[in-house]
Amino acid sequence: MKKKLLSVLSVATLSLSVLVAGCGGNAQQGAQQGQNQGQEQAGGDQAGQKTVRIGMVTDVGGVNDNSFNQSAWEGLQKFQQDNGLPQESVNYLQSTSDADYVPNLTQFVKDGWDLTWGIGFMMADAVKQVAEANPDAKIAIIDQEVQAPNVESVLFKENEGAFLGGVVAGSMTKSNKIGFVGGVESPVIKRFEAGFIAGVKAVNPNAKVISVYTGAFDKPDLGKQAASGLYGQGADIVFPAAGSTGDGVFNEAKDRKSKGENVWVIGVDKDQSLTFGKEITLTSVMKRVDQAVERVSKDVMDGNFKGGQVVTLGLAEDGVGLPETSKDTVPADVLAKVEEFKQKIVNKEISVPEEPQE
Missing domain, CATH: 3.40.50.2300 (Response regulator)
Incomplete structure (x- = not known):
């Protein structure tokens, strides 16, 4: 399985957040893996640059599933690279069961990240719960509509x-x-x-x-x-x-x-x-999940987040195809x-x- 170069928070910040949010050890291990690989990635900080921080929570398929979650993470990495953002401006937490969804989402929200992604329809209830508990947070979800003013939902045909x-x-x-x-x-x-x-x-x-x-x-x-x-x-x-x-x-x-x-x-x-x-x-x-993640993340960076809206992507929008x-x-x-x-x-x-x- 292909290894991806990951960019994440410092170990100290993640460890403290895990304790606060009650996140399980498997999710913390996923973030630690991202920390280690992110340090190997080429590129450096841009001192004084105003930036955004965008986090992603996988479903149980994991970030290296050769499919859905991996595509989302690649899209987030590309967003970071294309916009010249620091490596630590993107991060993921990996869920090994549905019990990880709320703690993982909450970790990014409580740490003040600018946008938190929930990847997959199975996370809909967790996204709804975290969004209602944190009305000032910006959250986006792939593959399910979540009706909340601070959530943007992206669906595909x-x-x-x-x-x-x-x-x-x-x-x-x-x-x-x-x-x-x-x-x-x-x-x-x-x-x-x-x-x-x-x-x-x-x-x-x-x-x-x-x-x-x-x-x-x-x-x-x-x-x-x-x-x-x-x-x-x-x-x-x-x-x-x-x-x-x-x-x-x-x-x-x-x-x-x-x-x-x-x-x-x-x-x-x-x-x-x-x-x-x-x-x-x-x-x-x-199914161009990577492009959807890039687009919404860029909207957040540009101050154009579409909370409360549903975006549906099909052949006409080049959201699916061969x-x-x-x-x-x-x-x-x-x-x-x-x-x-x-x-x-x-x-x-x-x-x-x-x-x-x-």
Whole structure:
């Protein structure tokens, strides 16, 4: 798993905050890891520069999930670098269970950080609780609407991006059997599933999509087990929307590919060919969490925070889509078909379902 260079608070400040907020040891360990790696990152302070401090709390998938949380952290790091901010102006705390959400969010808020991110729909209740208890704090959340005047909510049309992934899968399957592996069953993951199935059916009505839910975003072993079952049933392409659980799908595909089986995985959230290789990654359904984190963070720095508002990003807003690297694995005629469907969705000629259709 790729190691990321992290930037954080001083050990003394974090340790004191952990005591005050009652944060668990695992979250403190995540921040300490960020401290150690941040000290190795190139660059220096800019003396006297007025800055902002922006913190991020992961869900249980962890900051190195090769997917959702990692994309958010990369976006925050890019924001810091692009704006010439000190390394210590961004930081994350890692949650290992839902019991960490409120303490981790509270730590940033009580320490006076300018913006605190909650990454993932599972943090909605915690964000709501902390926002109401701290009305002067600025908080943002990905993937869930939280109704509070000091919270900005960012949602995505995952179904639109997944539709394009389904077009690729439906066009390229040889067995007419395609798999979907979900993490926790929820509206967000259902949108991935619904769009993917609709895309497959739009180009290949004879293809069958077999869906499996693992119930977890942080269990690669369950992902590998689910993928083994799907490939065993004849699926030649599997699309996981399951955080680091999806790593197991890639591991299973890699094992089978080494034995000569012609199987593929469609990545999620990030361009996962950069992590797992183009030999097993057919394409990826990208969800540009990194860009959303950058944009809202910049708004805070510029004094334009949109508390109480909901922003929704789809194909028209370039919030979802397939990566440029798809041209290396997907034939040109299939990509032309993808572009055709994309324009129809943007022009509202096609309405992509948000729930799987019978």
